[in-house]
Amino acid sequence: GEDVEQSLFLSVREGDSSVINCTYTDSSSTYLYWYKQEPGAGLQLLTYIFSNMDMKQDQRLTVLLNKKDKHLSLRIADTQTGDSAIYFCAESIFDYKLSFGAGTTVTVRA
Amino acid sequence: DGGITQSPKYLFRKEGQNVTLSCEQNLNHDAMYWYRQDPGQGLRLIYYSQIVNDFQKGDIAEGYSVSREKKESFPLTVTSAQKNPTAFYLCASSTGTPMNTEAFFGQGTRLTVV
Numbered sequence: 001g002e003d004v005e006q007s008l009f010l011s012v013r014e015g016d017s018s019v020i021n022c023t024y025t026d027s028s029s030t031y032l033y034w035y036k037q038e039p040g041a042g043l044q045l046l047t048y049i050f051s052n053m054d055m056k057q058d059q060r061l062t063v064l065l066n067k068k069d070k071h072l073s074l075r076i077a078d079t080q081t082g083d084s085a086i087y088f089c090a091e092s093i094f095d096y097k098l099s100f101g102a103g104t105t106v107t108v109r110a
Numbered sequence: 111d112g113g114i115t116q117s118p119k120y121l122f123r124k125e126g127q128n129v130t131l132s133c134e135q136n137l138n139h140d141a142m143y144w145y146r147q148d149p150g151q152g153l154r155l156i157y158y159s160q161i162v163n164d165f166q167k168g169d170i171a172e173g174y175s176v177s178r179e180k181k182e183s184f185p186l187t188v189t190s191a192q193k194n195p196t197a198f199y200l201c202a203s204s205t206g207t208p209m210n211t212e213a214f215f216g217q218g219t220r221l222t223v224v
Contacts, residue, residue: 008150033212042116042200042215043153088152097143097168098202098213102152 004101006089011107018076020104022089025070029091032065034074037086037103046074046087084108112137116201116216123188123195123223131186131219133201141206142184143213146170147198156199159184160206188221196223 003025012018024032029051035043049056049063049072056063062075076083086103114135123129135142141160145153155168159178173192178184184203188195198220202213 004152031212035215040218040220042217043202043213044215045212048212097155097158099155100145100153102150 003099004089004091006087006101006104008102009105009107011109012079014079014081014108014110016079018074018079018083018106018108020074020076020087020089020106022072022074022101023070024072024089024091024099026091026099027067027070031092032063032072033088033090033092033098034061034063035088035090035100037088039085043088079106079108081108081110114201114203114214114216116199116219118219119217121219121221123221125223126190128187128189129221131188131199131201131221133184133186133216134182135184135203135214136182137203137214138181139203139205139214140181141204142178143202143204144168144174144176144184144186145200145202147200147218153200156186195221197221 006022033048034046036046037043047058047061060077064073086105088103089101090098117132143158144156147153154170156174157176159165162181165178175187200218201216204213
């Protein structure tokens with residue numbers, strides 16, 4: 001997790017947009033991922049972006065990649081209570097391993 | 111139903127004992143991984159295997175051992191040498207190709223040393 005950094009907590013009101021930020025250090029990253037983990041469960045892939053893209057949209061999810069600043073963000077539109085979870089940013093490099101951030105705990109309040 | 115299965119979900123171990131966590135996948139994936147999750151520290155890689163009969167140490171391999179005798183199975187043994195084994199353990203698999211490193215995760219095993 002040292003190569004990928006995220007803030008640990010985010011609180012958002014239901015219906016608002018959530019923005020989760022991540023920074024990474026390895027400029028040779030090929031793919032960058034966002035995973036979601038619900039309590040006591042494994043990780044579920046939400047979305048990913050290839051390193052030569054700037055943006056990817058998938059329904060309520062928007063991923064922005066600033067390769068110059070090595071900054072990745074995930075925006076969740078119209079946040080719902082079911083979006084409360086831990087969100088992990090991860091990068092993959094040429095050796096097929098994933099390097100994860102510490103995770104951002106998102107709490108959605110009514 | 112394709113997927114990756116970890117068992118058991120909860121495991122208790124006495125100090126000084128070895129214990130083995132099971133991980134099975136029917137996704138026909140070549141690569142398999144073991145991660146350890148501690149609160150506020152994210153996931154740390156213990157061991158990974160890109161092909162049958164071969165595996166590599168990850169960032170925190172000390173006190174752990176693995177085997178990969180079959181493509182579908184990648185069991186993890188937590189030995190008595192692991193100083194602080196209480197954690198949530200996650201197994202994952204992927205196709206292992208450079209163009210697709212998406213990892214599929216099991217539901218995890220929570221190990222508690224008593």
